[in-house]
Amino acid sequence: MxxxxxxxxxxxxxxxxxxxxxxxxxxxxxxxxxxxxxxIKKLGATDVAYFLPAYLAATYKARASGAKVNDKxxxxxxxxxxxxxxLKAAGITVxxxxxxxxxxxxxxxxxxxxxxxxxxxxxxxATIEQFLASAAKAIGTVKSATPAWDYTWDLILANPHQITDxxxxxxxxxxxxxxxxxxxxxxxxxxxFVGKGAVIHPMAVIDAAEGPVYLDEGVEVxxxxxxEGPCYIGKNSIxxxxxxxxxxxxxxxxxxxxxxxxxxxxxYSNKYHDGxxxxxxxxxxxxxxxxxxxxxxxxxxxxxxxMLDGKKGTDTGSTxxxxxxGDHTKTSIGTLLNTGxxxxxxxxxxxxxxxxxxxxxxxxxxLEGVVTKGFGRNKLxxxxxxxxxxxxxxxxxxxxDLYNHIFELTKxxxxxxxxxxxxxxxxx
Amino acid sequence: xxxxxxxxxxxxxxxxxxxADSVKSEQNFGSDLGAESxxxxxxxxxxxxxxxxxxxxxxxxxxxxxxxxxxxxxKVCQEQGVSV
Numbered sequence: 001m002x003x004x005x006x007x008x009x010x011x012x013x014x015x016x017x018x019x020x021x022x023x024x025x026x027x028x029x030x031x032x033x034x035x036x037x038x039x040i041k042k043l044g045a046t047d048v049a050y051f052l053p054a055y056l057a058a059t060y061k062a063r064a065s066g067a068k069v070n071d072k073x074x075x076x077x078x079x080x081x082x083x084x085x086x087l088k089a090a091g092i093t094v095x096x097x098x099x100x101x102x103x104x105x106x107x108x109x110x111x112x113x114x115x116x117x118x119x120x121x122x123x124x125x126a127t128i129e130q131f132l133a134s135a136a137k138a139i140g141t142v143k144s145a146t147p148a149w150d151y152t153w154d155l156i157l158a159n160p161h162q163i164t165d166x167x168x169x170x171x172x173x174x175x176x177x178x179x180x181x182x183x184x185x186x187x188x189x190x191x192x193f194v195g196k197g198a199v200i201h202p203m204a205v206i207d208a209a210e211g212p213v214y215l216d217e218g219v220e221v222x223x224x225x226x227x228e229g230p231c232y233i234g235k236n237s238i239x240x241x242x243x244x245x246x247x248x249x250x251x252x253x254x255x256x257x258x259x260x261x262x263x264x265x266x267x268y269s270n271k272y273h274d275g276x277x278x279x280x281x282x283x284x285x286x287x288x289x290x291x292x293x294x295x296x297x298x299x300x301x302x303x304x305x306x307m308l309d310g311k312k313g314t315d316t317g318s319t320x321x322x323x324x325x326g327d328h329t330k331t332s333i334g335t336l337l338n339t340g341x342x343x344x345x346x347x348x349x350x351x352x353x354x355x356x357x358x359x360x361x362x363x364x365x366x367l368e369g370v371v372t373k374g375f376g377r378n379k380l381x382x383x384x385x386x387x388x389x390x391x392x393x394x395x396x397x398x399x400x401d402l403y404n405h406i407f408e409l410t411k412x413x414x415x416x417x418x419x420x421x422x423x424x425x426x427x428x
Numbered sequence: 429x430x431x432x433x434x435x436x437x438x439x440x441x442x443x444x445x446x447x448a449d450s451v452k453s454e455q456n457f458g459s460d461l462g463a464e465s466x467x468x469x470x471x472x473x474x475x476x477x478x479x480x481x482x483x484x485x486x487x488x489x490x491x492x493x494x495x496x497x498x499x500x501x502x503k504v505c506q507e508q509g510v511s512v
Contacts, residue, residue, distance in 0.1 A: 365469070372469050374469055375465075375485060375486075376485030376489065425473060426477060
C-alpha cells in the first residue's frame with residue numbers, strides 16, 4: 001500500500017495561513033510531531049508520496065529529501081490510500097485494505113480515497129484534483145465522519161492534550177542528557193525525557209506534575225528556566241531563563257525566553273527576551289523583539305475572532321487565542337499584538353506603543369502605525385538570507401521563488417492595507 | 429497642467445516640509461533635503477498617489493535626487509499609460 005498525502009489548493013487552505021503559506025498543512029505541528037508524522041505512524045506506511053500546490057513543491061522536496069512530491073507516477077503501480085493532509089490521525093478509521101472507497105465530508109470535500117490497484121485503471125486526471133474527482137465518480141463516495149483540523153487555532157487548542165497523548169504513545173522517559181545540580185524536578189521521573197546531548201543547567205525547574213516534559217536531543221536549558229508539562233521542546237532549542245508554561249510545542253533550533261504558554265513554534269525562531277506569548281502559532285525564522293507581547297484573552301472574556309482574509313473575522317469559539325505569525329516575520333522591541341492577531345509572512349513590524357491592527361498582510365512593513373510597502377521585498381530577502389545563514393541554512397533560489405510567489409499571492413490584501421495606511425500617513 | 433518636475437517638487441516640499449522654491453533638481457533627498465528613511469517611504473507613497481501609478485519599491489528607493497525622481501516617474505507613467 002502506498003500512502004499519499006494531499007493538500008489541495010482550495011479556499012480551506014487559507015484557514016491555515018499564514019503558517020501554510022510556505023508549507024503544506026501536514027507539516028504543521030501539534031503535540032510532539034507534525035500532522036504528517038502522525039498519519040504515517042498511525043498507518044505504519046513506508047511508501048509515502050505527497051501532492052501539494054505547485055508553488056510549494058520545490059522547497060518541500062528539498063526538505064523531504066528523496067520523497068515523491070507531485071509525482072504522477074506515484075498514482076499507479078500499487079494499492080493507494082490517499083489522505084487529506086489535515087486529517088486528525090487519531091480519528092482515522094479507514095482500513096488500509098478493503099474495497100475501493102472514497103470518503104467525503106458533509107460538504108462533499110474528499111477526505112480520503114482508498115483505490116485498489118485493480119481499480120486504478122478506472123481513474124484518470126492530469127492533476128491530483130482531477131484524479132480525486134475522477135475516483136469519486138468512478139468508485140462512488142461514502143459520507144465519512146473522519147475528523148479533520150479546520151483552523152490553525154484547532155491545533156493550538158488541542159496541543160496540551162496532544163503532547164500528553166504523544167508522550168504516552170511514544171512510551172519513552174528517562175535522562176539521556178545531563179542535569180546539572182542543583183536541579184528541580186517536580187512530579188514523576190517517568191513523565192520526563194531528556195534526550196542525548198541535552199543539558200539542563202543548575203537552578204532550572206522541570207515540572208511534570210500536571211503533564212509530561214520531553215526535551216529532545218541537544219536542548220539546552222539555562223538557569224532560572226521553568227518548564228511546565230505538558231511540553232515538547234525540539235532538537236537543539238535553547239531556553240534562556242524562560243517561563244515555559246504548560247502546553248508548548250517548540251520545533252528545532254529555537255531560542256526562547258520570557259513567558260510562553262500553550263503555543264506552537266514551528267522551528268528556527270527566536271523569542272529571546274521577556275514578553276508574553278500565549279495560545280499562539282509562530283512559523284519559522286521569526287524573530288520577536290524584546291517585550292513583544294500578545295494578548296490571548298479579551299477583557300470581556302468573549303470568544304476571540306481572527307481575520308484570515310483581512311476583511312471579516314472568524315469566530316474561533318474559544319476565549320483563548322493569541323497570534324498567528326508567519327515565517328520570516330520580525331517584530332521590534334515593545335510590539336503589542338491584539339487578541340487573535342494575524343501577522344503574515346515576511347513582515348517587518350516597527351512598534352508604535354499601540355497594539356497592532358488585527359490583520360497585517362504578508363510582506364508588510366508596519367511603520368509609524370500603518371501598513372506600508374516599506375523598502376520592498378528584496379530588503380526582506382536580504383534579512384532572510386542573513387537569518388538563515390546564522391543557523392547554517394540557505395535562502396536559495398527555491399526559497400526565493402517560493403516567496404516571490406507568496407508576494408504575488410498576498411498582493412491584493414496587502415495593497416488594500418497599504419491604501420488604508422496611506423489615508424493616515426498622507427492625512428487624506 | 430503642471431509639469432512632472434513641478435509636481436515632484438511640490439510633493440517633495442510637502443512631505444519633507446521645505447519651501448517648494450528651494451527644491452532643486454540636482455538635490456539629493458537625503459543629504460540635501462534631510463529625508464529620513466521613513467520619509468523616503470512616505471515620498472514614494474506620495475508620488476504614487478500624486479501620479480496614480482505603482483512603483484517598484486526597490487527601484488523607486490534607489491533614486492537619490494529630485495531630477496532622478498522626475499525621470500523615473502516620467503518613465504513609469506509612460507509604461508503604465510498615465511498621461512502627464
